Amino acid sequence: MPAATTKVCQKCGISKPLSQYHHNTTRSDNHNGICKDCQNKVNKSNN
Ligand SMILES: [Zn+2]
Structure with missing residues (x-):
């Protein structure tokens, strides 16, 4: 199994x-289906 x-x-x-x-x-x-970088952008845009 690949690590x-x-x-x-x-x-x-x-x-x-x-x-x-x-x-x-x-x-x-x-x-998550999206990476942390994208998640951070989504969180900010939700404000
Ligand atoms: Zn991403």
């Missing part, structure tokens, strides 16, 4: 390691 797993961010489309995604237990893979 370093990556996934493609649904927002920016860049493949990043899972460490760049917030944990989200409601997701099937326990990580």
Whole structure:
């Protein structure tokens, strides 16, 4: 099994390691569909 797993961010489309995604237990893979960078932008825009 590969130790370093990556996934493609649904927002920016860049493949990043899972460490760049917030944990989200409601997701099937326990990580958000978008990366931390994109999540931060979403959070700011929601203000
Ligand atoms: Zn992203």
